Structure formats: C-alpha cells, structure tokens
Amino acid sequence: MKFCTHCAGRLRFAVPPGDDRRRAICSQCGIIHYSNPKIVAGCLALWEDRILLCRRAIEPRRGYWTLPCGYMEEGETVEAAACRETLEESQAEVSIRRLFSIVSLPEISQVYLVFLADLQTPLFGPTPESEDVRLTRQEEIPWDALAFPAVERVLRAYYKHGAGVNELHMSSCTGPPGR
Numbered sequence: 373m374k375f376c377t378h379c380a381g382r383l384r385f386a387v388p389p390g391d392d393r394r395r396a397i398c399s400q401c402g403i404i405h406y407s408n409p410k411i412v413a414g415c416l417a418l419w420e421d422r423i424l425l426c427r428r429a430i431e432p433r434r435g436y437w438t439l440p441c442g443y444m445e446e447g448e449t450v451e452a453a454a455c456r457e458t459l460e461e462s463q464a465e466v467s468i469r470r471l472f473s474i475v476s477l478p479e480i481s482q483v484y485l486v487f488l489a490d491l492q493t494p495l496f497g498p499t500p501e502s503e504d505v506r507l508t509r510q511e512e513i514p515w516d517a518l519a520f521p522a523v524e525r526v527l528r529a530y531y532k533h534g535a536g537v538n539e540l541h542m543s544s545c546t547g548p549p550g551r
C-alpha cells in the first residue's frame with residue numbers, strides 16, 4: 373500500500389509516538405494504517421469416519437490437498453465464514469459442532485480457526501476452487517501432498533485425539549509458508 377485509503381495522500385513509514393512498531397502513516401491526513409493478521413476459517417468436516425478434503429484448483433499450492441478454508445470476510449461471523457468456505461470449495465453443506473483447532477502462523481500473519489463440523493448429507497463435488505473433493509479415511513490422507521502446514525497440524529491433532537475429546541488444540545507453525 374502506497375497511498376492513503378481515506379484521502380489518497382502518500383504514505384510514509386515510521387514508529388508513531390507511544391508505539392514500538394513501524395506503521396504506514398498518511399503524510400496528508402495523518403491517519404495511521406494498521407496492518408493486522410488475517411483470520412482463515414475452515415472446517416474439519418466429517419461424514420462417518422471420513423474427512424472432507426479438497427484438491428486445490430487454484431494457486432497457491434494448486435494440486436495439493438486442503439481442508440476447506442479461506443479468509444474470513446468483513447461482516448460475517450467466523451462460523452459463517454467456515455461454512456461458506458466449505459460450501460464454496462466443496463459444495464458440501466455442514467453444521468458446526470465446535471471449535472477444534474487454532475493455529476497461529478506469525479511469519480505470514482495468519483490465524484487458522486478450524487471447526488469440527490458434520491456433513492448434513494454426503495453430497496459434495498468439485499468447484500472452481502477445488503478440482504477434486506473426497507471423503508478420506510485416515511489411511512488415505514495424502515500426508516505428502518497437503519497444501520499447508522496448518523492443515524497438517526489440524527489433521528494430526530484429530531487423529532491423535534479424535535473428535536470425542538472436548539479439547540481445543542492450539543499450535544503454531546513457523547518457517548517459510550508452504551513447505
């Protein structure tokens with residue numbers, strides 16, 4: 373971002389008084405443009421003993437497998453975002469059971485919030501965002517072809533602890549994005 377979204381003035385970067393980080397400050401109207409992490413909302417969507425996985429049809433990580441997830445939109449709840457992303461990526465309609473996992477990715481300023489959810493019916497299919505969608509058993513998980521480290525964390529937590537334990541799994545991934 374080079375220009376102010378309020379007045380189109382040129383931005384300069386400096387540490388504001390009382391702050392300890394460099395911020396984008398408008399040289400014209402003085403507004404400070406804070407940049408904060410993005411929330412990625414998604415679902416660990418279950419049908420019997422299988423998990424819904426999507427093979428990405430778009431970059432980044434095209435051709436790799438992911439849980440349905442994506443950036444939360446302004447004006448929606450995180451649960452609605454998780455359901456919307458699941459529908460957009462897999463055509464599946466889900467009902468949310470509970471929050472299952474929080475994964476922080478400080479190096480790319482993202483936080484994943486992944487909900488345990490149930491498919492309402494075993495109906496799903498490819499979408500513009502997913503070239504393939506499958507219900508996957510544990511032994512079929514493509515561990516070497518997962519799109520994002522956060523997805524691997526969530527899946528490993530699920531198979532270690534299961535859905536029955538009413539526990540929230542928190543972890544963080546550091547290192548370069550992707551693999």
Ligand SMILES: [Zn+2]
Pocket residue numbers: 376377378379380381398399400401402403
């Ligand atoms: Zn301005």
